[in-house]
Amino acid sequence: MGKEIKGFSKLSKEEKTNWIVDNFFKETEASKIILKQYWNDDENLQRLHDEFSENTLSNFYLPFSIAPNFLINDKIYSIPMVIEESSVIAAASKSAKLWSSLGGFKTKIISKIKNGQVHFTYLGEKELITSYFNYIKPTLIQDTETITSNMKKRGGGIIDIELINRTHDMKGYYQINVSFDTVDAMGANFINSCLEQISKSFKEKSSLSEEYKIQPNDITIIMSILSNYVPECIVKAEVSCKVEELDKIENYENYSEKFVQAVKIAQLDTSRAVTHNKGIMNGIDAISIATGNDFRAIEAGIHAYASKEGKYKGLSKAKIENDMFNFSIKIPLALGTVGGITNLHPLVKLALEMLDNPNAEELMQITAAVGLAQNYGALRSLITSGIQQGHMKMHLINILNSLKANEDEKKLAVEFFKDKIVNNRNVQNYLIKLRNSDEL
């Protein structure tokens, strides 16, 4: 049991590193070197990054990349994307370029409301708690004013507060549902702070008015927390063009028709829907990370929305009507362009500037377009050459690197594997033969 430790978080970074490598690694010096080779030379910058989290030992690199030529609502963007998976950026760029020649992406905000709940139990009469809620409602809003004043100045704040009776689901269970407009902030801290204040006031102030016969002890606050389910914070993105134009530009027979079929399959088959939506998230997460947004929140909200009709479905739709091809997506996206790490992480600030410093609504629209482009790219590969051709080309480079191939060997290997199956063994065999030949 020698690998347990007390007070780890209190140790310095150096001490933490020493303890970890001494207890979990055979080659302690080599492991330290690996951790330290990722430190930034600039101590202040490194400290900033260390303090984003706790017990930080090093920086994990993810590629910060660019997908150019996105034409969205008649404006051209280069999209900053952070993702470790090969061929995602290539696919996004290819889709963007194609659609920029066909009028680009059209996007719009459908709605932009977020919610949070105070979950509590009360075992008394329903009418009493309802009356008390209606009585105290203005006070609940008033008591959040020190928290909401700045948000109000920016045009946001609390939109509404309502009491929801859930006693049919669980004994004595009620919710106070609060809806918010958080303007350009994702707003998690803001919403949670408001909710905690509301729950405190709601419980404590029940003693103020005797007529409702409710005492603070009659109300048990279970928890107060924002919801990452944001079905009222919706953005739509679409592309469209003549069927014959698309079939011609993709140079594939019945391309549009087959594309529509592939999208339909994701609507009716869960196994396919999950992977279909995963491809959309490749794009959405990549721009979300680059712009400092919390991708776990976005993932949860979007996937839950995909199951809103009782069956998990694909998030995009495609149709052919009057010889016009239309491909669209409608998704919940609670994004922020202020707060969180957006004004702290230097590359996030740079990413936002690259996008012309969008407000939250603009970023939602750009992000939805990126998701649609990513979905388009994956489907195009799938219904034509198959996904592996492009994927394996990029994967080949990774395998070559793992086998420590030099630049000349890489070039020859890429050429050789153009029409062959790429896997570890085949690439290894090829390299062995190559190194034994005179070709280099």
Place this chain on the structure above:
Amino acid sequence: MGKEIKGFSKLSKEEKTNWIVDNFFKETEASKIILKQYWNDDENLQRLHDEFSENTLSNFYLPFSIAPNFLINDKIYSIPMVIEESSVIAAASKSAKLWSSLGGFKTKIISKIKNGQVHFTYLGEKELITSYFNYIKPTLIQDTETITSNMKKRGGGIIDIELINRTHDMKGYYQINVSFDTVDAMGANFINSCLEQISKSFKEKSSLSEEYKIQPNDITIIMSILSNYVPECIVKAEVSCKVEELDKIENYENYSEKFVQAVKIAQLDTSRAVTHNKGIMNGIDAISIATGNDFRAIEAGIHAYASKEGKYKGLSKAKIENDMFNFSIKIPLALGTVGGITNLHPLVKLALEMLDNPNAEELMQITAAVGLAQNYGALRSLITSGIQQGHMKMHLINILNSLKANEDEKKLAVEFFKDKIVNNRNVQNYLIKLRNSDEL
């Protein structure tokens, strides 16, 4: 339209950087410096990271951190986690320590099968395609042998192939469903390569036997692709102890009971379920990224699984039976410890070594325990002090950094805000007062 470009991917990194900063930034030199300050001094290491993706301009830092004291199946782990959100690591560490004193996490693999599908249409008679499928099935498996031979040596490969009639969903729509054991690989490339080979053989070889009256042109392959929906790749993790022990150690009245209520709410309310599961994913994604796994695939599979009963639900369960508290999670997790970037990214290799080089089943179990610990930590905060207390303490540091507070100012601010509302304005006001006072 000067911001469009042809052949961007063909440019060198330097040329790409120049084009981006010239076209999208006001301060071109300053922007270049920001991008370059994240480059690694070691050119070979930098090239390796650049090649994980396409059009890479720099490295995006995410904190590489440690949550120690995880007791899982009687073995102690320090968990490598990569996440930008403050307080996640602190919460995981705290949960781990608590449960290590109560017997730790118990985990097990329930099943470990992955699936992929060839989606195709065939408009002829159902009986004919079924007969043809049964006839060609051994050949389909045989034709993948160059792809599967290595996987077979490691104990995996194709488990079964079946034809599924989906013509009631869409005209002429069938699937060939293939199930796989990919041993220690996540296996996406392996599965997709097999499926593409199977689809090719299935279509082409229909001409071989005249008795089925099927020609290659009668079969239209729509696509061949693995599924990230993995409801047969399931791992379970749980903790349990006496109710009185837990209530005592958490030092909170009716703690266990309230905890069970909070978990139940995530079962019955979608708004809560999404956020509940998001908290689980904070932990699961953080270890998945650190160990080189594709978190979009994991997210999609888990959230779809959360909706498998027709309603999106919380993924964990809690109960009190015979004075015993039990908290558990059962989730799909298709993880790999070989292939992909696992043996390429130096910090991923280090993370896997820190976990004693687990195989895929072991990593699934460790990861499920981390998810459960994260969920426990979030729920504990929510039902006791509220989530904001811990969150805001960490967030305070970020705000102080954004206001360029020095180390002395930070210490005083942390002390001052212990019992006060943390937001940008309040911290700013505090700093102004502090800087005008004699305290420093």
